[in-house]
Amino acid sequence: MKKFYNREKELELLAKADRLKSKHSVMTMLIGRRVGKTALTLQNYTKDKKIYLFVSKKDEHLLCEEFLEELSLQLDTKIFGTIYRFEKLFEYILELGTTHSFTLIIDEFQELGKINPSIYSSIQKLWDLYKYKTHIHLIACGSIYSLMKKIYEDTNEPLFGRADFKIDLQPFKVKVLKEILEDNRAYSNKNLLDFYTLTGGVAKYTEVFVLYEAFDFERMCDAICDENSLFLQEGKNRLIEEFGKEYGTYFSILSLIASSKTSRSEIESILERNISGHLARLENDYHIIKSIKPIGSKINSKVQKYEISDNFLAFWFRFIYKYQSLIEASNFTRLKEIIKRDFSTFQGKILEKLFIELLKDKQIYTTIGSYWERGNKNEIDIVAIDEIDKTILFCEVKLNPKRLNQNELILKSKKLLDKYKGFKSEYLLLSVDDIDKLSNMTNFRF
Numbered sequence: 001m002k003k004f005y006n007r008e009k010e011l012e013l014l015a016k017a018d019r020l021k022s023k024h025s026v027m028t029m030l031i032g033r034r035v036g037k038t039a040l041t042l043q044n045y046t047k048d049k050k051i052y053l054f055v056s057k058k059d060e061h062l063l064c065e066e067f068l069e070e071l072s073l074q075l076d077t078k079i080f081g082t083i084y085r086f087e088k089l090f091e092y093i094l095e096l097g098t099t100h101s102f103t104l105i106i107d108e109f110q111e112l113g114k115i116n117p118s119i120y121s122s123i124q125k126l127w128d129l130y131k132y133k134t135h136i137h138l139i140a141c142g143s144i145y146s147l148m149k150k151i152y153e154d155t156n157e158p159l160f161g162r163a164d165f166k167i168d169l170q171p172f173k174v175k176v177l178k179e180i181l182e183d184n185r186a187y188s189n190k191n192l193l194d195f196y197t198l199t200g201g202v203a204k205y206t207e208v209f210v211l212y213e214a215f216d217f218e219r220m221c222d223a224i225c226d227e228n229s230l231f232l233q234e235g236k237n238r239l240i241e242e243f244g245k246e247y248g249t250y251f252s253i254l255s256l257i258a259s260s261k262t263s264r265s266e267i268e269s270i271l272e273r274n275i276s277g278h279l280a281r282l283e284n285d286y287h288i289i290k291s292i293k294p295i296g297s298k299i300n301s302k303v304q305k306y307e308i309s310d311n312f313l314a315f316w317f318r319f320i321y322k323y324q325s326l327i328e329a330s331n332f333t334r335l336k337e338i339i340k341r342d343f344s345t346f347q348g349k350i351l352e353k354l355f356i357e358l359l360k361d362k363q364i365y366t367t368i369g370s371y372w373e374r375g376n377k378n379e380i381d382i383v384a385i386d387e388i389d390k391t392i393l394f395c396e397v398k399l400n401p402k403r404l405n406q407n408e409l410i411l412k413s414k415k416l417l418d419k420y421k422g423f424k425s426e427y428l429l430l431s432v433d434d435i436d437k438l439s440n441m442t443n444f445r446f
Helices: 008-020 037-041 060-074 086-096 109-115 119-133 145-153 174-183 189-199 203-211 217-224 230-258 264-271 276-284 311-320 324-328 332-361 406-417 432-440
Strands: 026-031 049-054 101-107 135-142 165-168 289-292 305-308 367-373 377-386 391-397 424-430
Touching (some): 008 165, 026 145, 037 101, 037 135, 060 086, 086 119, 101 109, 109 135, 135 145, 174 203, 174 332, 174 432, 189 217, 203 217, 230 264, 276 289, 332 391, 332 432, 377 406, 391 406
Parallel strands (some): 391 424
Antiparallel strands (some): 289 305, 367 377, 377 391
16 A cells, blocks of 8 residues: 655644534635645545546536536436536535535646636635535645636635635655655665755655656666656646746746856846846746845845755756757767766755755754855855854755865854854754754754
8 A cells, every 4th residue: 555645734734624514614725736735635534525526628518527427426326417517516516515514626626717717706606605504625726826826816816715724735845755765765865865856855756756666866867867757848747837828938047047047137148138027926926936045134135046946847947958959869868978967066056955954844943044145255055043042053065075164164154143243153064974964863953
């Protein structure tokens, strides 16, 4: 039996919603792509029946026909007559909810609006009418973040304010990836870093690598650089529908960020156009990048960089999208050579992200980030500040421990320390070899 990892908090929330439906119907909005949202909804958090409906891209008439068949099968009841419109089907489901208590899961919920733009208005009208006389837990699952956000959080949309609960399902944390590797007898510091780099904790990717028994860099690279690999088109599959007709511009921006062109001025000088709006949408609407300012900088400081939040997408834009011509020529040998040649340079920043996550999990520091001065001078990989106990931790992170230099780190920290008078300073040198040590450390003070 396949093990279901993590998600305890999300299951608690679904169980809470399930209990509340004994009083009246409740609605949960669940967003996530490739992170295991469908598997989550099918877990054991309710004693009642679960009805799972997947919104495929087809005519409304055909979709209703398919849904009626599923309802009959999953509720083990005969349904007489035919329904051709989703509004009538949803009303029929709500009528069932007056005498039956069940969970209704509608997957790819955002696709309903493409089938019939008036569907969400119909759902809102009927939900408001039936909510307090039915016992249904409606879970609306969506994989396109911007559309789900618009459906439920835009004040002009009919379903605004109708969700009682919201789950924004995130990738697995480092500790869960470690557990997966341990369960497959493949754990090492290096394997964990590579697994984290190439999956970013995304459930779908971890599942594929487990299936292929690919737990080290060589095997994962072989799995990716295969002509039948799902990874080769993954960036396009995930993002083209999200971005729409402007996907070319967004892909160019993301490719540059993945190739270390991380400031707005650098990107604009190469693309020769203003991209402030695109960067804002990538960060605020699509949640694909995030802006980073030096720790301790003023709120209105214009000194900032951008990074791709998803590790796999950063890898995809750095190596797969950039070398699309090699893939089209089926030259996977050359592609693997390039990945192996440049991977350590790319992975340096990922190692910093991994250590930042481990430090955050310690629940000690009030602020954790990076530091640099204008012109990228005096860069410090990680700075962790505890405003309560007045301590500040400076970390240098290198893949190769021989390149770590504490004296250099102390010199680079002097200007920032001037802003934190009276704080006790601590210094930590971190390499791949320290992942397990930092992860297991409980009495965390240096």
